[in-house]
Amino acid sequence: MSVIGVDVGGTKIAAGRRGPDLVATEPIVIPTPYGGMAIIEAIAALVAEIAAASPDPVRAVGVGLPATIDAVTGRVAHSVHTGMDDFDAAGALEAAVGLPVFLDNDANLAALAEHRLGAGRHHANVVLLTLGTGIGGGLIIDGEVFRGGRGHGAELGHISVDGNGPPCQGGCPNRGCIETMCSGTALGREFRAFAEANPATALGQLHAEGALDSRSGLALAREGDPDALAIVTTAGEWLGVAVTSLANTFDPDVILIGGGLSDAGELLLGPARDIYLQRALPPTRRAPLEVAALGPDAGMVGAALMAHEGVGG
Numbered sequence: 001m002s003v004i005g006v007d008v009g010g011t012k013i014a015a016g017r018r019g020p021d022l023v024a025t026e027p028i029v030i031p032t033p034y035g036g037m038a039i040i041e042a043i044a045a046l047v048a049e050i051a052a053a054s055p056d057p058v059r060a061v062g063v064g065l066p067a068t069i070d071a072v073t074g075r076v077a078h079s080v081h082t083g084m085d086d087f088d089a090a091g092a093l094e095a096a097v098g099l100p101v102f103l104d105n106d107a108n109l110a111a112l113a114e115h116r117l118g119a120g121r122h123h124a125n126v127v128l129l130t131l132g133t134g135i136g137g138g139l140i141i142d143g144e145v146f147r148g149g150r151g152h153g154a155e156l157g158h159i160s161v162d163g164n165g166p167p168c169q170g171g172c173p174n175r176g177c178i179e180t181m182c183s184g185t186a187l188g189r190e191f192r193a194f195a196e197a198n199p200a201t202a203l204g205q206l207h208a209e210g211a212l213d214s215r216s217g218l219a220l221a222r223e224g225d226p227d228a229l230a231i232v233t234t235a236g237e238w239l240g241v242a243v244t245s246l247a248n249t250f251d252p253d254v255i256l257i258g259g260g261l262s263d264a265g266e267l268l269l270g271p272a273r274d275i276y277l278q279r280a281l282p283p284t285r286r287a288p289l290e291v292a293a294l295g296p297d298a299g300m301v302g303a304a305l306m307a308h309e310g311v312g313g
């Protein structure tokens with residue numbers, strides 16, 4: 001028996017099958033259409049295609065969405081990335097797919113995957129932050145995903161580190177959340193603000209060419225440009241402030257940084273670790289702060305694992 005894991009991102013949907021031994025097959029990747037029903041129909045088509053090619057029956061489907069999902073009703077209240085708004089995602093999926101469907105937040109699934117198969121293996125308590133356009137979060141407590149009372153946890157990207165900081169993005173009314181201090185969006189904003197004020201710098205030149213974003217700014221930092229490096233360092237330090245609070249709160253065994261921005265590696269993690277090791281309560285400084293192991297596939301792997309475990313493994 002096989003299961004299918006589907007990861008819905010802001011720009012693409014990845015779906016792959018895992019056989020009885022949980023060995024993965026090559027995933028299919030398509031662009032994410034906009035809107036709840038369009039996404040559900042795309043998922044159903046992917047599942048049908050993969051199931052038709054499967055050498056054994058598919059038992060269940062796991063789906064990760066970049067959204068908070070009510071565990072009781074299966075509804076997505078609001079998701080900027082997908083255009084879902086008070087949308088019965090669980091019901092629509094069950095109806096369209098015709099197989100048992102398990103649904104969760106994408107970062108929760110990335111945490112599940114890292115715990116079962118990645119950098120969180122052999123650890124009972126894992127904190128994961130996924131850094132990309134936004135910041136997602138996942139918590140493993142005593143070996144299980146912690147989702148809170150209604151499944152809306154753990155939105156660690158909305159931990160505020162500066163109560164008077166910049167307004168948060170998406171549907172978040174808070175200020176100074178780490179999503180607005182050290183996400184890819186935040187880095188892009190800081191690079192551009194610096195470039196506009198300092199047109200004679202390398203960042204300024206890149207901006208004048210219309211080529212400045214979080215990626216190209218990070219590349220400059222990697223080459224040692226002091227201005228880009230200072231901006232990345234500041235973002236890393238804000239990350240470290242949040243990591244300090246997470247360590248103090250959960251006393252985790254390991255703290256993992258995943259998502260597309262994690263390939264900045266020590267440029268971000270170095271300053272974050274410096275702050276964490278200076279500021280966390282001494283007994284909670286024990287957790288290593290590391291890059292997650294499963295890369296961009298973590299959400300899809302976690303979705304397949306959730307389906308596998310959901311039907312009794």
Ligand SMILES: [Zn+2]
Pocket residue numbers: 157158159168169172173174175177179
């Ligand atoms: Zn926020």
